[in-house]
Amino acid sequence: MSANQPILVVGSVAFDTLHNSLGTHPKVLGGAATYASLAASHFTDVRLVGVVGRDYPDDAIAMFRDRGIDLEGLTVADGLTFHWEGRYTDDLTSRTTLKTELNVFADFMPEIPESYRDTPYVMLGNIAPALQLKVLDQVRNPKLVVADTMNFWIDGARDDLLKLLPRVDVLVINDEEARQLSGRHHLVHVASDLLDLGPKSLVIKQGEYGAWLFAGEQMFSAPAFPMAAVDPTGAGDSFAGGFLGYLAGRDAVDPDSLRAAVIHGSTLASRCVAGIGVTDLLTLDAGEIDERVTAFRRLVDFPGA
Amino acid sequence: MSANQPILVVGSVAFDTLHNSLGTHPKVLGGAATYASLAASHFTDVRLVGVVGRDYPDDAIAMFRDRGIDLEGLTVADGLTFHWEGRYTDDLTSRTTLKTELNVFADFMPEIPESYRDTPYVMLGNIAPALQLKVLDQVRNPKLVVADTMNFWIDGARDDLLKLLPRVDVLVINDEEARQLSGRHHLVHVASDLLDLGPKSLVIKQGEYGAWLFAGEQMFSAPAFPMAAVDPTGAGDSFAGGFLGYLAGRDAVDPDSLRAAVIHGSTLASRCVAGIGVTDLLTLDAGEIDERVTAFRRLVDFPGA
Numbered sequence: 001m002s003a004n005q006p007i008l009v010v011g012s013v014a015f016d017t018l019h020n021s022l023g024t025h026p027k028v029l030g031g032a033a034t035y036a037s038l039a040a041s042h043f044t045d046v047r048l049v050g051v052v053g054r055d056y057p058d059d060a061i062a063m064f065r066d067r068g069i070d071l072e073g074l075t076v077a078d079g080l081t082f083h084w085e086g087r088y089t090d091d092l093t094s095r096t097t098l099k100t101e102l103n104v105f106a107d108f109m110p111e112i113p114e115s116y117r118d119t120p121y122v123m124l125g126n127i128a129p130a131l132q133l134k135v136l137d138q139v140r141n142p143k144l145v146v147a148d149t150m151n152f153w154i155d156g157a158r159d160d161l162l163k164l165l166p167r168v169d170v171l172v173i174n175d176e177e178a179r180q181l182s183g184r185h186h187l188v189h190v191a192s193d194l195l196d197l198g199p200k201s202l203v204i205k206q207g208e209y210g211a212w213l214f215a216g217e218q219m220f221s222a223p224a225f226p227m228a229a230v231d232p233t234g235a236g237d238s239f240a241g242g243f244l245g246y247l248a249g250r251d252a253v254d255p256d257s258l259r260a261a262v263i264h265g266s267t268l269a270s271r272c273v274a275g276i277g278v279t280d281l282l283t284l285d286a287g288e289i290d291e292r293v294t295a296f297r298r299l300v301d302f303p304g305a
Numbered sequence: 306m307s308a309n310q311p312i313l314v315v316g317s318v319a320f321d322t323l324h325n326s327l328g329t330h331p332k333v334l335g336g337a338a339t340y341a342s343l344a345a346s347h348f349t350d351v352r353l354v355g356v357v358g359r360d361y362p363d364d365a366i367a368m369f370r371d372r373g374i375d376l377e378g379l380t381v382a383d384g385l386t387f388h389w390e391g392r393y394t395d396d397l398t399s400r401t402t403l404k405t406e407l408n409v410f411a412d413f414m415p416e417i418p419e420s421y422r423d424t425p426y427v428m429l430g431n432i433a434p435a436l437q438l439k440v441l442d443q444v445r446n447p448k449l450v451v452a453d454t455m456n457f458w459i460d461g462a463r464d465d466l467l468k469l470l471p472r473v474d475v476l477v478i479n480d481e482e483a484r485q486l487s488g489r490h491h492l493v494h495v496a497s498d499l500l501d502l503g504p505k506s507l508v509i510k511q512g513e514y515g516a517w518l519f520a521g522e523q524m525f526s527a528p529a530f531p532m533a534a535v536d537p538t539g540a541g542d543s544f545a546g547g548f549l550g551y552l553a554g555r556d557a558v559d560p561d562s563l564r565a566a567v568i569h570g571s572t573l574a575s576r577c578v579a580g581i582g583v584t585d586l587l588t589l590d591a592g593e594i595d596e597r598v599t600a601f602r603r604l605v606d607f608p609g610a
Contacts, residue, residue, distance in 0.1 A: 091490035185396035187513065188531050208492065209514040212531070221604045223526035226493050226517070259607040299526045300605035302564040 003251035005143075006045040006070075007244055009037045010110050010135050011125020013050040013074065016233055016277065017085035017099070020092070025231075028277035029060050031082065032125035032148065035237035038281040039268040040123070040245025041067040042289060047116045049073035049135075053081040053104045063282065072113045077104040092232050093208070112138040121248035123240060124168070126150050129160035136167050144253050146170045146244045147199075148236070154181050166198030169253070172240050174205045187212060191219075201258060203243070203265075205236055213262045215255045222262045223299055225270035225292070231277065235269045238281060242268030267292045308556035310448075311350040311375075312549050314342045315415050315440050316430020318355040318379065321538055321582065322390035322404075325397070330536075333582035334365050336387065337430035337453065340542035343586040344573040345428070345550025346372040347594060352421045354378035354440075358386040358409045368587065377418045382409040397537050398513075417443040426553035428545060429473070431455050434465035441472050449558050451475045451549045452504075453541070459486050471503030474558070477545050479510045492517060496524075506563060508548070508570075510541055518567045525564045528604055530575035530597070536582065540574045543586060547573030572597045 016030030033050045040046050047070040054076065064071055082105035085098040110131055120143035124132040132147055147168045153161055154177060161181075165171060171194060179185060182193035187204065191214045194202050201215040206224070213220040229235075243265030247257060267289055274280045321335030338355045345351050352375040359381065369376055387410035390403040415436055425448035429437040437452055452473040458466055459482060466486075470476060476499060484490060487498035492509065496519040499507050506520040511529070518525040534540075548570030552562060572594055579585045 093490065185398065186533050188533055191531075206514065209511065210526075210528075219531050219604060220607070221515075221528035221531075222607075223515075223528075226496075226524050226526075228491050228493055256608045263607050297607070299524060302525065302527075302568050302602070303561045 003249075004044050005120050005248045005251045006047055007040055007121040007123060007248045008047045008049065008112070008116055008119035008139065009033050009040065009123045009125065009241065010049040010112075010132075011036065011123070011127055011237075012082055012105055012108075013048075013052050013056075014082035014084055014105070017083070018231060018233060018276065019085075019087040019098070020231060021088075021090045022230070022276070025276050027083070029063070030084065030233060030277060032237040034278060035234035035272065035281070036123055036125060036241030036244075037064065037069050038067060038278055039238040039241030039265075039272065040248070041069055042242070042268065042284060042286070043245035043249035043264070044121075046070065046245070047073060047119055049110050049112060049116070051075045051077050051104050051108045053077060053079045056081045067282070073111075073116055075111070077107070079104040081105075088232070092229055110135050110138075120144070120251075121244055122146065123244050124148065125237065125240075129153050129157050129164045132164050133160065133167070136164075144169045144244070144247060146172055146240060148172050148240055149177065151177050151180055162197060168199040170201045170203060170258070171199035172203045172205065172236075172243065174207065174236060178204050203262060205239060207235075211239070211262055211266060213258055215258050218255045218259075220259045220262060222266050222296065225266065225296065226299070227270060227274070229273035230275055232273050233277065235273050238272035239265040239269040242266075263293055263296050264289070266296065308554075309349050310425050310553045310556045311352055312345055312426040312428060312553045313352045313354065313417070313421050313424035313444065314338050314345065314428045314430065314546065315354040315417075315437075316341065316428070316432055316542075317387055317410055317413075318353075318357050318361075319387040319389055319410070322388070323536060323538060323581065324390075324392040324403075325536060326393075326395045327535070327581070330581050332388070334368070335389065335538060335582060337539075337542040339583060340539035340577065340586070341428055341430060341546030341549075342369065342374050343372060343583055344543040344546030344570075344577065345553070346374055347547070347573065347589060347591070348550035348554035348569070351375065351550070352378060352424055354415050354417060354421070356380045356382050356409050356413045358382060358384045361386045372587070378416075378421055380416070382412075384409040386410075393537070397534055415440050415443075425449070425556075426549055427451070428549050429453065430542065430545075431458075434458050434462050434469045437469050438465065438472070441469075449474045449549070449552060451477055451545060453477050453545055454482065456482050456485055467502060473504040475506045475508060475563070476504035477508045477510065477541075477548065479512065479541060483509045508567060510544060512540075516544070516567055516571060518563055520560045520563050523560045523564075525567060527567045527571050527601065530571065530601065531604070532575060532579065534578035535580055537578050538582065540578050543577035544570040544574040547571075568598055568601050569594070571601065
């Protein structure tokens, strides 16, 4: 597509050791930037900014390159790659962190290569709001900035987060965290409170209950794809990557395109959770994406009077 | 509409004393059959089967008659009308029962008047499964039977419930109860388990997260209307009444009509919760129903490729 624009993805690149009902999956590729980049790569060119250690394997680098992902912004630092280990409950509705070894990610200070600084579409993965602000200070006139955040920053870095939000076009946040940030419970109250903090638009992810978009006066609801997930790791990041990648691939930021982007984000998330780690994001093809978008449309279709 | 067919509604007619953040609302009109009948009356003729005590007020009788609801099946028994009292949490996500005075409802034994026995559309409100079966033994060749149930019967009358389900066309159940009946967590597993118990189709209500329809191979998702509810009492019954009333009003039971019926049920439920008790079900007009259906359509609409 001639309108195709690149996206910049900043966030964690990691190993995840996952325990679930299928067994233990040691050191699979993970991290928010990994999932978001792979998801977005189905729609547009991706530039990745992150840090890994000397132990990061060549075949992981090759995997990114195979998907056309630009790694000029991926720093290889002395030390080990970020490693997270967690255990999911059998119904996959919650997980317990067993180990968080930040390693080289502890000192992550995103440096945006000069060649990336005019990237029009920017994905601020879930890192400290101060670092997300530092990224925005380095990019020039982005057309659309999407940011993720989490409970840890809402509690521990609220002031920085409140500085960030007015500079964000779309805040993508899960419902529990949205409620934490708002202090209220109901979707319309939460959305109103969060939009008052500055982002132009808002996506509230409800996990197995789907996602909502609030853009100006518009509200849009997307169901979760009805399926039994295998591994929910990376679902939110795949959503965000698919969402922003879709918009950049069309170079469109109007409310109707945001609606379609939510469906494409949901499509990537639903494919992501069908396998362990990033596996299914790699095997997915354009036909399968279109097929699932069509399935989403049929899920909500009802006849007129 | 010439296709218009009547529905039979069997269930509780009650007084509810509601405590919520707005205050105490003593003895407002309530009960599953009340909400379902009023909701359905916007689409078709309703025949009500229930029982009230000598204290039941004339103006409540007049309210039903004003909505064209046939009360031949409403028995007035010696004693007091069923009275439920409960308190909602401020966020309206849960409620505590303070008092359940069954009164004349304790001996409710639904007798279907001869003039009702050929009613093609039947709503079995949430009463003991043995009584729901007794209703089915009295009606002749219904075209569509919709049944509601609750945790109390799933626990305490499971055998009767399992006898009932193969005779039900559409089981309408909330997600917590659906999980209780299935023993599994995830929507697609729960739906599969419940359909195995016999109902031809299934609606799983997820409260603030909307509703799902499973009909044959078809799955349909309806969002909850994004609004701050005032009083959730009767939402599920208004949904069921709106759902069945819509189908009877069109005399249609095909899967596409079931989809539209879910939206019309959601429309009535969303109007119901906008006021205390049944208030908003009485003031609603056809134009407002159409307007909300259109709003539901816009909530899930996204552009094609």
